[in-house]
Amino acid sequence: MAPNRRLLLSALLLLLLPALAACGKRGEPDRPSGHKTPERTYPKPDPVPWQTTPQSKTP
Structure with missing residues (x-):
């Protein structure tokens, strides 16, 4: 019975x-071929401490 179950x-799965x-593409609008989507621009995140320029520690 196991081979029949695997075949089924x-x-x-193929069906x-x-x-x-189709479910994954349903949300996207139809675009003509060759039309590039504009790149999304995201706001820049705040710099983390190790990426900022070092500041002098003199008070």
């Missing part, structure tokens, strides 16, 4: 793969 699972792939 692989057949189900479901296109549906799963």
Whole structure:
């Protein structure tokens, strides 16, 4: 029975793969080929202490 179950699972997976792939692309608007999406610009994060320029420690 195990080989039949494996065959059934692989057949189900092959049937479901296109549906799963379509789900991921459903949220994206259709773009003409060759059209590049503009790069997203994110606000720069605050610099962490080891990336800032060293300051003198004299009071």
